[in-house]
Structure formats: C-alpha cells, structure tokens
Amino acid sequence: MSRARGPLIHFSQVSKNYGSPRDALNHVTFRIDAGEMVFVTGHSGAGKSTLLKLLLVMERPTRGQIVIGGVNVGKLARRRLPSYRRGIGSVFQDNRLLADRTVADNVALPLVVAGVARREIGRRVRAALDKVGLLGLEHQLPGALSGGEQQRVGIARAVVNRPSILLADEPTGNLDEAMSREVMDLFRQFHQHGVTVVVATHDLGHIERFRPCRQLILDGGRLAGNRMRMP
Amino acid sequence: MNTLLARHAQVLLDCLGRLARRPFSTALTVAGIGVALAVPLVLYVLVVNLAAVFGQGQPAARLSLYVDAADEAAMERIAARVEDEPDVDTVVLIGRDVALDELLRTGGLEELRGHLGPNPLPDMIEVYPRAGLDSTDYEALASRFAAIDGVGEVQVDLEWVSRLRALTDLALVVVRAFWVLLFAGVAMVIANSVRLSLMTARDEVEVISLVGGSDAFIRRPYLYLGLLYGVGGAVLAVAIALAVHVMAADPLGRLLEAYLGVSEVRFAGARVLAGVVAGAGVIGWLTSWITVSRFLGEIRPR
Numbered sequence: 001m002s003r004a005r006g007p008l009i010h011f012s013q014v015s016k017n018y019g020s021p022r023d024a025l026n027h028v029t030f031r032i033d034a035g036e037m038v039f040v041t042g043h044s045g046a047g048k049s050t051l052l053k054l055l056l057v058m059e060r061p062t063r064g065q066i067v068i069g070g071v072n073v074g075k076l077a078r079r080r081l082p083s084y085r086r087g088i089g090s091v092f093q094d095n096r097l098l099a100d101r102t103v104a105d106n107v108a109l110p111l112v113v114a115g116v117a118r119r120e121i122g123r124r125v126r127a128a129l130d131k132v133g134l135l136g137l138e139h140q141l142p143g144a145l146s147g148g149e150q151q152r153v154g155i156a157r158a159v160v161n162r163p164s165i166l167l168a169d170e171p172t173g174n175l176d177e178a179m180s181r182e183v184m185d186l187f188r189q190f191h192q193h194g195v196t197v198v199v200a201t202h203d204l205g206h207i208e209r210f211r212p213c214r215q216l217i218l219d220g221g222r223l224a225g226n227r228m229r230m231p
Numbered sequence: 232m233n234t235l236l237a238r239h240a241q242v243l244l245d246c247l248g249r250l251a252r253r254p255f256s257t258a259l260t261v262a263g264i265g266v267a268l269a270v271p272l273v274l275y276v277l278v279v280n281l282a283a284v285f286g287q288g289q290p291a292a293r294l295s296l297y298v299d300a301a302d303e304a305a306m307e308r309i310a311a312r313v314e315d316e317p318d319v320d321t322v323v324l325i326g327r328d329v330a331l332d333e334l335l336r337t338g339g340l341e342e343l344r345g346h347l348g349p350n351p352l353p354d355m356i357e358v359y360p361r362a363g364l365d366s367t368d369y370e371a372l373a374s375r376f377a378a379i380d381g382v383g384e385v386q387v388d389l390e391w392v393s394r395l396r397a398l399t400d401l402a403l404v405v406v407r408a409f410w411v412l413l414f415a416g417v418a419m420v421i422a423n424s425v426r427l428s429l430m431t432a433r434d435e436v437e438v439i440s441l442v443g444g445s446d447a448f449i450r451r452p453y454l455y456l457g458l459l460y461g462v463g464g465a466v467l468a469v470a471i472a473l474a475v476h477v478m479a480a481d482p483l484g485r486l487l488e489a490y491l492g493v494s495e496v497r498f499a500g501a502r503v504l505a506g507v508v509a510g511a512g513v514i515g516w517l518t519s520w521i522t523v524s525r526f527l528g529e530i531r532p533r
Contacts, residue, residue: 056441060532078531079445086443096438113444115238157442 008034014064024050026221037191040200042218048200089158093170097142104138128160148179246455260424264464269471271409278402296356321359461515465508
C-alpha cells in the first residue's frame with residue numbers, strides 16, 4: 001500500500017448480510033484517496049462497525065467488491081490476512097488491550113507478531129508511546145490507567161507499525177469531552193503525517209473541528225451521504 | 232535459523248511461565264494424564280515379566296515324579312532310568328526334607344515347623360524335557376516314567392504352563408488395547424485443557440489476529456502447551472509405575488520364583504519408557520495443533 005495519491009480504498013456495490021432479512025450494509029459504493037481523513041457517521045445500527053470490520057477483513061462482503069491498495073480484500077486468502085492487517089492500524093471503542101500485559105507489551109504486540117528484532121521493538125514502542133504522550137507508563141498494567149490513557153495506549157499500538165491506514169471504531173465512545181478531544185487531536189496528527197484515517201463515530205461535534213475532511217453518512221445500511229467538508 | 236530457535240525457546244519459556252501461573256489446573260491436567268498412562272504401564276511391567284520368562288524358553292514344562300518311600304539308592308536308580316530317555320534334558324532330585332524347607336520358606340510358614348509331625352511330603356524327581364516337545368510327547372514320557380518301579384505318581388505340569396502362556400498372550404493384547412485407549416484418553420484430556428486455555432485467552436487470540444499475527448504465531452505457544460502436558464503426564468506415569476514396581480517387586484519376585492523358577496523382576500526397558508514419554512509428547516503436540524486449528528476456524532472472517 002503506497003502513500004501516493006489515488007484511490008486507496010474502493011467499495012463498489014458492497015452488501016453485507018449476517019443472516020437477518022435486512023442487510024447490515026446495502027449496496028455501498030465510495031472511494032477514499034490515500035492521505036484522506038474520513039468520518040463514517042450514522043446512528044447505531046447504521047452499519048458503521050460493519051464497514052470497519054470489512055476494511056479489517058474481520059468480515060467478508062456478501063456481495064460487491066472491496067479493493068484496498070490494489071488488493072481485492074473480500075477474496076484475500078486466509079494466509080495473506082496477517083500481512084494485510086500489518087499494514088492497517090486499528091483502534092477499538094473498548095480499546096481491546098490485554099489486561100495481563102504491561103503497556104509496553106501491549107504496544108509491542110504488532111511488532112512481535114511481525115518478527116521485529118527485540119532492540120528495534122523497544123525503540124519503536126517508546127517512540128509510539130511518546131507520540132501519544134504516555135512515555136513513562138511502559139511498565140504499568142492497562143487497568144491502572146484512566147480510560148483516556150488506555151485509549152491512547154490503543155492508539156500507540158495501532159500506529160507502532162507505521163501503518164498507511166488507521167481505522168478507529170467509536171474511539172471516543174467511552175470518553176468524556178476533554179479526553180475525546182485529546183484522542184481526536186492524535187488522529188489529526190497522524191493524518192497530517194500522511195496516514196489515511198477512517199473514524200467511525202456518532203459524535204458529530206468532532207467533525208466540525210476537522211476540515212478538510214470527508215463524511216460518509218450511513219443510514220440503515222445505505223450510504224445516505226458522501227460529503228467533502230472544506231475549511 | 233538462530234532467531235527462529237531463539238523465538239521457539241522464548242515461546243517455551245513463556246509457556247512454562249503460563250503453566251506455573253495456574254498451578255492447580257496444570258496439576259490437574261498433568262495428574263489426569265499421568266494416572267491414565269500409569270495404568271497400562273503398570274500392567275505392561277507385570278505382563279512383561281511373565282512374557283520374559285517365556286521368552287527365555289523357560290519354564291520348560293516339567294514332569295514331577297513322586298517317589299514312593301525310597302532311600303537314596305532307589306532315587307539314584309530311578310533318576311538314571313529317567314536320564315536314559317533321549318527327550319530328557321535335566322533331572323533334579325528333591326529330597327522330602329529339602330522340599331519341606333522350600334515350602335515353609337516360600338510360603339512364609341516358618342513358624343509351623345514345630346507343629347508338624349513327620350514330614351508329609353514324598354521324595355520327588357523333577358524332569359525337564361528338552362524344548363520343542365508337544366503335549367503327546369509329554370503324555371508318552373509320563374506313561375513311561377509311571378512304569379518305572381518305585382514311581383508312584385507322575386504329574387505333567389503342562390496345562391498350567393500353557394494356560395499361563397495363553398493368559399500372558401491375552402494380557403499382552405489387553406495391554407496393547409489399553410495403550411491405544413488411554414493414549415486416546417490422553418489426547419482428549421489435552422484437547423480439553425488446550426481448548427480451555429484458548430477460551431480464557433480468546434481476547435488475546437483475537438487481538439493477536441487483528442494486529443497481524445499469523446495462525447502459526449497463535450498456534451505456537453499452544454503446541455508447546457500440549458507438548459509439555461504430554462511429556463509431564465508421561466513422566467508422572469513413569470514415576471507412578473516405578474513406585475508400584477518398587478512396592479510389588481518383592482512379592483512378585485517370590486511369585487515368579489515359586490511358579491516359574493525365575494527370581495529376577497524387571498521394570499519396563501528404557502526404550503519403552505522413552506517411547507511412552509515421546510509418544511505422549513507427540514500426541515500433545517498434534518492434539519494441540521488440531522484443537523487450535525479448529526478454534527481459528529471458528530474466529531475466521533466469514
């Protein structure tokens with residue numbers, strides 16, 4: 001996945017059905033260019049999480065085609081999945097940190113699974129924690145941290161591999177206003193460094209502070225709006 | 232290559248640490264495997280002792296000639312007649328006093344000696360024919376010996392030998408079946424434990440998968456877990472069998488000596504023990520492989 005300009009993510013006529021009569025996503029088509037900042041908005045149940053799960057290949061589309069960095073990920077072979085996911089950083093609403101491992105070990109995980117050398121890991125983990133302002137908490141367990149700090153550890157883990165795409169599913173869902181702002185500012189920084197950022201959120205307040213950005217509005221599984229918000 | 236080795240060593244260490252952090256469930260699993268494997272191992276040791284006796288060509292079935300009240304000259308005369316038979320290999324003369332001593336000693340009845348009147352046992356000649364005779368040969372020999380003057384009764388100790396041999400053969404089959412059944416049981420115990428560990432680590436497995444961990448990476452610690460369970464359980468089984476062996480060696484030795492004239496009691500050979508440990512390890516490894524693969528199949532994208 002290059003960071004060159006051009007369509008990086010391309011959904012065409014994508015539907016996802018989990019077995020209920022109604023599609024979770026229904027013929028959704030859009031393009032995202034490399035380096036864009038994109039918000040996916042809509043009520044809960046509109047299909048935001050499904051869209052992000054398709055991007056991370058936690059789910060495969062029922063119909064339609066998803067091409068990311070030139071790869072048809074809907075048909076991606078299982079054994080190619082790990083290397084695909086190493087190019088994507090993801091942040092979850094419930095942060096999904098491992099409670100029995102230290103902050104440093106949590107952040108190191110994407111490097112460990114990729115077989116990065118130990119000394120290199122230490123260096124990059126500290127760099128990632130520095131970026132999210134948590135240097136010095138390496139040896140804490142996640143449970144000892146505040147919600148906002150935990151979410152920042154999650155972000156450090158997502159970016160430690162220097163991915164070209166950063167996905168976040170309701171990253172501020174469990175945070176108060178001040179913490180939410182800090183977390184969103186982090187996403188802005190990564191965007192400014194050329195990372196393509198896709199954030200699913202129902203909190204429209206943040207979007208006003210991000211311009212230019214693109215807003216994909218989902219409603220009942222359909223794409224109800226695709227707006228470019230200029231400064 | 233070195234980094235791969237280092238990585239495996241690291242995983243093995245992590246795995247040991249993980250087991251040490253849950254000592255109770257680890258102990259339960261290892262004990263379950265140990266007890267399951269100790270059963271066939273103990274049986275095997277018992278049967279192998281019987282089988283070894285036959286393996287040495289012993290005991291040749293023997294004929295016991297009970298001699299009517301005779302002096303030593305009569306015994307010698309009868310023995311000479313017996314030795315004339317070409318099928319006879321060895322002849323053992325057992326005077327009645329020797330026979331009584333032996334009986335009291337092996338039977339643990341030493342204190343009865345004072346209460347006995349005159350020795351009730353007859354003089355006896357034990358005849359060991361050469362190997363390779365069948366039962367009709369024995370019958371023919373017995374009838375010829377019975378015709379010798381002074382010989383009272385001839386007893387062919389053939390039936391119990393062939394019965395014991397048949398029993399030993401059967402026991403060997405049973406032991407083999409037990410190996411299969413209980414190794415299968417070991418596989419189930421390990422599969423269950425590995426699955427339980429996977430369930431408790433479901434979050435971890437999912438997160439590792441989402442950050443790009445390969446199936447091999449996820450599988451690796453559980454392969455070592457299965458291996459350690461298997462090897463640990465097998466070592467425990469060997470220890471249990473050894474303890475049983477130490478406790479049983481004396482009475483078993485006396486039994487073997489009394490019936491078969493062999494006093495050496497053996498334990499399972501090093502190759503068998505190594506085979507049990509290695510077999511349990513391999514089963515643990517394979518079982519884990521299958522269990523983790525099934526689990527990964529459940530969380531794969533659809």
